[in-house]
Structures are given as C-alpha cells and as structure tokens.
Amino acid sequence: MEVRKGAWTKEEDHLLRNYIEKHGEGRWHKVPLEAGLNRCRKSCRMRWLNYLKPNIKRGDFAEDEVDLMIRLRKLLGNRWSLIAGRLPGRTSNDVKNYWSARRRRKTDFGVTKDNEPPKITKATIIRPRPRTFTKSLHHLSTEAATSMHSSEQNNSWPSSSPPIENGIDEWKTLMLEDVFTNFWVEDVASLTGTGVNSAEQGFEMDLWHFIQEEARQ
DNA sequence: AACTGATCCAACCGCCTTAAG
DNA sequence: CCTTAAGGCGGTTGGATCAGT
Numbered sequence: 001m002e003v004r005k006g007a008w009t010k011e012e013d014h015l016l017r018n019y020i021e022k023h024g025e026g027r028w029h030k031v032p033l034e035a036g037l038n039r040c041r042k043s044c045r046m047r048w049l050n051y052l053k054p055n056i057k058r059g060d061f062a063e064d065e066v067d068l069m070i071r072l073r074k075l076l077g078n079r080w081s082l083i084a085g086r087l088p089g090r091t092s093n094d095v096k097n098y099w100s101a102r103r104r105r106k107t108d109f110g111v112t113k114d115n116e117p118p119k120i121t122k123a124t125i126i127r128p129r130p131r132t133f134t135k136s137l138h139h140l141s142t143e144a145a146t147s148m149h150s151s152e153q154n155n156s157w158p159s160s161s162p163p164i165e166n167g168i169d170e171w172k173t174l175m176l177e178d179v180f181t182n183f184w185v186e187d188v189a190s191l192t193g194t195g196v197n198s199a200e201q202g203f204e205m206d207l208w209h210f211i212q213e214e215a216r217q
Numbered sequence: 218a219a220c221t222g223a224t225c226c227a228a229c230c231g232c233c234t235t236a237a238g
Numbered sequence: 239c240c241t242t243a244a245g246g247c248g249g250t251t252g253g254a255t256c257a258g259t
Contacts, residue, residue, distance in 0.1 A: 007227075007253090029244060041244075046228070081247060096248070097226055221259085229251075238242085 004038045008047055012037055016044055017052050050093045057089030061098055069095060 004012075019035035025048065028041040037044060050056075061069070065087055072083040080092040080099075087095065 005229075026245090040229095042230090042246090043228075045245080050227075078248065092247075093227075100249085101225065219259105222257090224256075225254085227251105227253090230249085231247105232249100233245105233247080235245085236243090238240105 003032075003040045003043070005043075008051075012039070013047070013052060016047060020048055020052070046093075050091045053091075055089055056091060061090075065090070069099070073099065 008016075015035050015037055016031070019031060023034075028045045031037065031044045032039050032041060035044070039047075068087060069083060072086060076082050078096075080096045084090050084092040084095045
C-alpha cells in the first residue's frame with residue numbers, strides 16, 4: 001500500500017501529536033505503524049519538527065533574529081539546522097525558506113539603500129565536521145550539554161534577543177558557549193596536535209577577531 | 218471580476234553519516 | 239571490513255495566497 005503524500009490532515013496531526021506526547025521523539029521508523037499513520041518516517045519527523053512541535057514560533061522574523069541569522073550564515077554557510085538551533089522557536093525549514101525568499105528577491109541582507117545593486121561578499125565560513133549525537137560522546141554527559149538541552153526544551157531564550165548595539169558581547173558569549181563550538185575546538189586540537197586548551201584559545205581569538213571585523217563593517 | 222506574476226511555506230527528494238549486525 | 243537501516247540535512251518543488259493591473 002502506497003504511503004500518503006501531500007498536505008497533512010487534522011486527524012493525522014492529532015495522531016502524530018498524541019503518539020509523540022506519549023512516547024517521545026525518536027524511533028521514527030516505528031512512528032507510522034504505531035501511530036496508525038500511512039506516512040513515511042521522514043514525513044512524520046518533518047511534520048513534527050517543522051509544524052507540530054511545541055514552542056515553534058510563527059510569523060515574521062524580528063530584526064534581531066535576522067541580524068543573528070545573517071551573522072551565523074556568514075560564519076557557518078548554509079548550515080540551516082545549526083543556525084536554527086540558535087534561533088529559539090525557529091526551524092531549519094523556516095530559516096531556509098526565509099533566506100531563499102530573500103535571495104530570490106535579489107535583496108542582499110547587507111544592503112540598506114533601495115535600488116542599490118546587491119553586494120556579493122565573500123563569506124568566511126567555519127565548517128565544523130558534521131556530528132551525530134551518540135551515547136559515546138562525553139559532551140552529552142556534561143553539565144553544559146545538559147543545560148543547553150534543557151534550555152532548548154523550555155525555550156528559555158529571553159523574549160527579546162540580545163540587542164544589536166550590545167550584540168558583540170552577547171554574540172561572543174553565544175558562540176563560545178555553544179556545544180558545536182566545543183566540537184570544532186576538539187577537531188582543531190586533534191588536527192594540529194595541540195591540546196584542546198590551546199586550540200580553544202586560538203579559536204576564541206579567531207572568532208573574536210571575526211566578530212570585531214563584523215562590527216566594524 | 219478576471220487574469221497574472223510574485224511570494225510564501227509545507228512538503229518531498231536525494232544524499233550523507235552513523236550505528237548495528 | 240561490508241552491508242543495511244535509520245536519522246538527519248540541504249536543495250528543490252508546487253500549491254496556496256497575495257498584490258498589481
């Protein structure tokens with residue numbers, strides 16, 4: 001029997017929501033069967049993450065969200081899930097859609113004057129190696145990982161994100177506290193043969209210079 | 218009112234990575 | 239090692255809606 005495609009019905013949403021609330025996220029391969037949905041696992045996951053999950057923020061992106069998105073995009077490239085991870089309530093799909101919509105309109109985020117041709121700026125992209133969270137990663141057992149997870153769970157980001165004028169310190173803090181940053185630091189340490197502390201200091205310096213450059217422009 | 222192009226956004230697709238057997 | 243299943247991600251599509259004529 002063919003799995004259903006296309007728009008989700010209210011009944012399907014109801015079944016999926018009930019199932020996730022009862023059993024939690026994960027084990028997506030079991031979801032369609034056990035929830036009684038004639039959908040593929042990916043479709044179920046996508047529907048939950050992008051639409052049904054609690055605390056998903058709807059509506060226009062605030063100015064500070066856009067500002068943060070621009071900076072993260074410049075830093076990370078098209079790593080939408082990472083970018084969305086720093087924008088509470090926003091999904092990677094939201095971020096991706098927002099960005100491609102702006103791109104289609106040929107509106108460079110950096111341009112403020114009307115009728116000015118888009119400036120193409122070279123992106124300085126830091127690419128941490130993709131990682132999957134596994135039980136073997138010690139980060140998951142650390143307090144930092146736990147607190148990060150819980151803060152995402154209860155969406156504890158302040159209702160108004162860091163003000164742009166004061167954004168440099170906030171930005172630095174934001175990035176340096178990020179678990180992915182720690183992963184990146186570990187990668188550098190393993191590649192260079194230096195210790196994590198040394199690599200971390202180097203990263204901190206590079207990032208700090210990057211942010212200062214950004215602020216000057 | 219009818220048409221048309223632009224825009225939005227939910228959903229699909231294909232690929233990559235990882236873990237398990 | 240090799241294979242396979244599953245999770246996850248980014249790119250893309252297509253239907254719905256909006257705005258302009």
